[in-house]
Amino acid sequence: MAGLLSGGALPLFSFRGIAVRLHWSFALLPAYVLYSDLHDGDAWGSIAMHLGMVGITFACVVLHEFGHALTARRYGIGTKSITLLPIGGVAALERMPEEPRQEFWITVAGPAVNLAIALLAVLLMAALGLTAFFTDLFLGGASAFTNLLLFLAAINVWLFLFNLIPAFPMDGGRILRSALALRMPRVKATRIAANLGRAVAIGGMAYGLLQGEPMLALVGFFVFTAAGAEARQAEQREGLRGITVEQVMRTLFWSTGASTTVRQAAQQLLQGGDKAVVVVGLDGQPQGVLHKRDIIHAVEAGHADLRLVDLPPRTAPVIAPHDDAHECVQRMLQSGLPLLPVVQDRRLVGVLELENLDEYLKLRRAQGGAEVSSGMS
Ligand SMILES: [Zn+2]
Structure with a gap:
């Protein structure tokens, strides 16, 4: 879902340093409610009530996401933002702990x-x-407050049950994965949970399409895609155990001096830059990392003559060739940077980058496969 989330989102408010944002596609939901209500010829009063119900539901979704985010914080894991989509909310945790209990x-x-x-x-x-409640209910004229309480109870029971469906990476599927991971390797647990998730998602999509429930079909589609992506990611991370940074780092990379101007950096970017550049000080030590888009934004903002060191570059954790690759990937994910500089004897010798890791693992698997087949023949 990360790709979907990278688009525009409207910041609503911040609580405990976590920004709650409304993804642009969220507008489709009230638009859909309005359209179907008008189509049914509903009065404005009931249309307003339906929209209010959508609002209350999503307020509960926000509280649900804060449940995840604030618990993650107790384990030292931050949350970048909570984004609301028409199909629910997503709390963007810096990482998911590999410890099943957490x-x-x-x-x-x-x-x-x-x-x-x-x-x-x-x-x-x-x-x-209870007496007042039943009198209200059966003699008509139930008070608005009772109705609100009834709705709150019903929608939250529904949210509770729906999220517990064991369709990884929905909450129920994650709970299943963590339970399985207590007694088997995490990759295997993820694979089982993801396969079950995809099966449930296909069922949901089929049901949604046949029964005319577009939202359910949409949720099914996202669960299906996200389950595959998470399973691949878990396999990737696992494949890095016991490997050093040196084995997977890239030694051809883009770096430039701290006194380089934004204009010069933009020129370098055009001539064959990377996703990010490592800014190096006079002493040869990395000063930080700049995203490609940081440089483009600086040009747009009219800062072409500024030196990179004055932008300034984003501070990057420095890692060494003999560090554990698996651990360094965790640090990279926490930093939110696309790559980390690798330093040996106070000199920049390479960068660690996710894409390169992916290629390393694919090649290693391909070579491993070739060994197996030659052994069989
Ligand atoms: Zn959840």
Whole structure:
């Protein structure tokens, strides 16, 4: 879903340093409600009520995502943002912990929030008095407040159950993966959870299309794609165990001096730049990393004559050739940078980059496969 999320999003508010944003496609949801209500000839009063229900539902979705995000924080994992899509919310955690117990608690915290809201609504209804409640309900004229509580209870029970469907990477699937990972390797656990997730997703898509539930079909589609991507990623990370940075680093890369101007860097970018450039000080030590888009933005902002060191470059954790590749990838993901500079004897000797890792693993697998087949013949 990362690709989908990179588009425009409207910042709504921030809580505990986590920005909540509305993805542009979210507008499709109220538009769809409005369209189908007008099509059915509903009164404006009930249209407003339906839109209000959408608003309340997504407020509960935001609380669910904060359940994940704030639990992750307890394990030292930050959350970049929470984005609302028409099909639900996504909390962009810096990383998912590889420790099954931590993943379990972070995942369970989301649905637990919905269960808590539902229980609270039921308790409030009980406190209002069951007699009054049933009189209201059966004699018509149920108060707006009772209706609101009923809706809150119902929608949160639904959110709770829906998220627990074991379709990885939905919450239920993650809980399953973490439970399996307690007794088997994480890659195998992920593969099982992802296959089940894809099967459930196909069922959901088929049901959604046949029964005319476009939202369900859409959710099924995203679950299907995301399950495959996560399974591949887990396999990739696992393949890096026991490998040093030196084995997978790129020794041909783009670097430039700290006194290079933005204009010169833009020229270098055109002549064959990379996704990012390592900015090197006079002492040969890396000063930081600049994204390609940082340079383009600086040109757009009229800062072409500024030196790169004054932009300034983003601070990058420095790693060494003999460091563990698996651990360094975790650090790279936390930093949010596309690559990390590798330094040996105070000299920049390479960069570690995700794409290159992917190629390394593919080649290694291809070579491994060739060995097996030659051994068989
Ligand atoms: Zn969740």
